[in-house]
Amino acid sequence: MRCALVGNPSVGKSLIFNQLTGLGVEVSNYPGTTVELMQGTLCYQRSSIEVVDLPGIYSLDGDSAEEELVRTYLMTDAPEVIVAVLDATRLERNLYLLLQVAEYGIPTVVVLNMIDEAAAQGIAIDRERLAELLGLPVIETAASQGQNIGEIIPAVLTATKTATLSVPYNPQVEAGIRSLEKLYGASRLRALQALQGIGDDAELLEGAQTIAEEIEARNHMAPHQIVAANRYLCARRIIEAVIGAQEPDHRFSLDRLLTRAFPGIPILALVLLSMLVTVFIAGSFLEELIVENFNLYIIEPFLALSLHPLAETLGHAALLAVVAGLGIAFPFVFIFYILLSIIEDTGYMTRAAFLADRSMHHLGLHGGALIPMVMAFGCNVPAVMATGQMRSGRERTIAAFLITMVPCSARTVIIAGIVAAFVGIGAALSVYLIVLALILLTGYVIARYVPGGQYGMILEMAPLRRPDPVLVLRKSWERIKEFLFIAMPLLLVGSVVLGALDYFGYVEAFSRAVAPISEGLLGLPAYASTALLFGILRKEMAFETLAVLAGTTDLGSAMTAVQLYTFAVISVLFVPCISTIAVLLKQVGTKITLAVSAYTIMLGFLVGGIIHLITGMV
Numbered sequence: 001m002r003c004a005l006v007g008n009p010s011v012g013k014s015l016i017f018n019q020l021t022g023l024g025v026e027v028s029n030y031p032g033t034t035v036e037l038m039q040g041t042l043c044y045q046r047s048s049i050e051v052v053d054l055p056g057i058y059s060l061d062g063d064s065a066e067e068e069l070v071r072t073y074l075m076t077d078a079p080e081v082i083v084a085v086l087d088a089t090r091l092e093r094n095l096y097l098l099l100q101v102a103e104y105g106i107p108t109v110v111v112l113n114m115i116d117e118a119a120a121q122g123i124a125i126d127r128e129r130l131a132e133l134l135g136l137p138v139i140e141t142a143a144s145q146g147q148n149i150g151e152i153i154p155a156v157l158t159a160t161k162t163a164t165l166s167v168p169y170n171p172q173v174e175a176g177i178r179s180l181e182k183l184y185g186a187s188r189l190r191a192l193q194a195l196q197g198i199g200d201d202a203e204l205l206e207g208a209q210t211i212a213e214e215i216e217a218r219n220h221m222a223p224h225q226i227v228a229a230n231r232y233l234c235a236r237r238i239i240e241a242v243i244g245a246q247e248p249d250h251r252f253s254l255d256r257l258l259t260r261a262f263p264g265i266p267i268l269a270l271v272l273l274s275m276l277v278t279v280f281i282a283g284s285f286l287e288e289l290i291v292e293n294f295n296l297y298i299i300e301p302f303l304a305l306s307l308h309p310l311a312e313t314l315g316h317a318a319l320l321a322v323v324a325g326l327g328i329a330f331p332f333v334f335i336f337y338i339l340l341s342i343i344e345d346t347g348y349m350t351r352a353a354f355l356a357d358r359s360m361h362h363l364g365l366h367g368g369a370l371i372p373m374v375m376a377f378g379c380n381v382p383a384v385m386a387t388g389q390m391r392s393g394r395e396r397t398i399a400a401f402l403i404t405m406v407p408c409s410a411r412t413v414i415i416a417g418i419v420a421a422f423v424g425i426g427a428a429l430s431v432y433l434i435v436l437a438l439i440l441l442t443g444y445v446i447a448r449y450v451p452g453g454q455y456g457m458i459l460e461m462a463p464l465r466r467p468d469p470v471l472v473l474r475k476s477w478e479r480i481k482e483f484l485f486i487a488m489p490l491l492l493v494g495s496v497v498l499g500a501l502d503y504f505g506y507v508e509a510f511s512r513a514v515a516p517i518s519e520g521l522l523g524l525p526a527y528a529s530t531a532l533l534f535g536i537l538r539k540e541m542a543f544e545t546l547a548v549l550a551g552t553t554d555l556g557s558a559m560t561a562v563q564l565y566t567f568a569v570i571s572v573l574f575v576p577c578i579s580t581i582a583v584l585l586k587q588v589g590t591k592i593t594l595a596v597s598a599y600t601i602m603l604g605f606l607v608g609g610i611i612h613l614i615t616g617m618v
């Protein structure tokens with residue numbers, strides 16, 4: 001038995017999916033969080049039910065990747081039951097989609113979610129009347145409170161009804177459907193799709209096109225426009241029947257403050273700045289606490305043991321990896337993810353995207369790309385994955401370049417741990433400024449040279465709401481888990497291997513080989529090149545490895561301020577980390593991945609060389 005969750009973006013499908021299956025799919029207060037099909041299984045009274053979470057869509061007749069995915073899924077691999085999740089506060093366009101889903105003739109259970117918000121906004125929906133009009137069972141839920149979620153599965157198990165309501169289309173469209181049914185033996189659904197140019201039956205499409213042209217000539221409107229208008233009218237009629245008078249929404253006024261250039265843009269700048277400052281301050285505080293205690297209670301006692309030199313080197317390397325990962329990287333990563341989750345779930349992220357839209361156009365992107373760009377401050381990997389939603393290859397290419405330059409939390413660790421800690425907070429901010437300036441410059445230049453048109457943006461405002469602390473923590477944890485269980489072991493192994501190589505003199509050999517570049521061109525100690533190399537595995541490993549190679553976490557005693565600064569700038573800029581390269585390959589292909597890597601390497605060494613040159617002259 002299989003059921004699938006279908007609905008508009010941001011209606012709570014993934015939250016319901018998680019509650020039904022106990023899995024942890026990402027839930028966010030901005031549209032387009034789920035982009036792939038997710039599956040989970042649950043057991044209910046000895047029957048096992050497979051639940052599928054689908055990406056949110058506004059229509060089943062469009063040509064976006066998500067719409068195509070859901071359409072193909074329903075056509076070729078149809079679930080036994082559809083769970084149509086509707087947002088009670090935005091019933092009209094949710095019904096618009098439901099009316100389309102109904103045409104697939106699959107037994108359906110309607111879940112009217114966000115009933116808590118609807119109540120708060122003074123929207124009262126006559127559930128029984130709605131059920132009666134649609135001919136389907138309707139369950140009212142508030143997924144964020146788990147309210148009535150338990151009723152969904154019993155309803156799914158007994159669901160047999162398909163919707164009784166169907167949209168009355170314009171008579172010519174209806175006539176067109178009938179003749180296609182007759183001529184080609186197509187189903188009503190396929191005929192209707194063919195009239196809108198959708199489908200893969202060439203013969204049917206050709207026949208449909210002739211009819212569609214006739215309809216268009218007579219109505220001065222293409223069939224897909226007529227069909228959409230008919231559906232909206234139908235949805236409107238249902239609304240009139242099931243919703244009483246509505247009180248005005250008071251949150252509107254706050255929204256106007258946030259989305260106007262003034263004071264919206266200063267607020268946005270303030271939010272981003274306070275995020276960074278909080279990460280710096282709280283992160284450094286935690287860092288100091290952890291590192292000091294670790295040194296005092298673990299590393300020093302270990303060194304006091306006076307083991308065999310090889311054992312001591314390897315053990316020390318492992319311990320340094322642990323303290324570097326947990327003590328230095330973790331505090332920053334952790335705090336950044338919590339802040340990011342809060343900003344996402346308040347709905348502020350979509351306001352920020354809206355504000356940024358105009359400036360983003362100068363970079364060849366639109367405001368929607370702000371979300372991946374801001375996400376990139378956490379980690380480039382999910383940000384690159386999010387480019388999958390962009391409509392044109394041009395946008396994906398530009399975004400790939402820019403996202404991989406954004407200082408992710410791992411790079412923030414480098415900036416905070418090396419520059420802020422040993423050079424000064426002003427210097428740390430200047431690294432950000434350099435990087436941001438380079439991002440703007442890069443975007444500005446490639447937007448002019450990458451061919452292709454620009455699309456407008458349709459961005460739906462997620463409602464402003466108080467984030468649920470449990471959800472925020474859970475989401476942050478999911479992200480941090482990746483760090484703890486993938487990055488940490490990698491770091492540990494890398495560090496021990498490096499310790500061994502160092503013990504047998506290989507590290508020195510490598511350092512000597514590349515010394516002309518590291519020492520001559522960049523003015524860094526020879527071993528810094530090895531650290532940079534490790535930064536490809538994971539960005540903050542450049543820093544951690546540097547500590548391992550220098551044999552101390554007090555880098556200030558091993559390198560000069562200028563060297564630390566140069567090292568940080570290069571490792572922040574040069575080559576994306578290996579996981580980012582992997583997702584880039586998947587999203588934009590080999591050619592662009594290579595171009596991005598070559599470009600950032602060049603940029604890193606160029607800027608590093610310039611810093612060395614300038615500081616050498618002073």
Ligand SMILES: Nc1nc2c(ncn2[C@@H]2O[C@H](COP(=O)(O)OP(=O)(O)OP(=O)(O)O)[C@@H](O)[C@H]2O)c(=O)[nH]1
Pocket residue numbers: 007008009010011012013014015016026027028029030031032033034035054055056057113114115116117141142143144145345465471
């Ligand atoms: N107040 C309230 N908030 C809810 C409810 N259900 C979901 N949310 C919130 O709505 C937002 C969107 O939830 P998701 O589960 O990510 O939505 P989705 O439908 O999977 O969205 P996409 O993956 O973008 O299609 C999250 O911030 C949820 O916490 C509800 O019943 N009441």
Ligand SMILES: [Mg+2]
Pocket residue numbers: 013014015026027033034055056
């Ligand atoms: Mg989702």
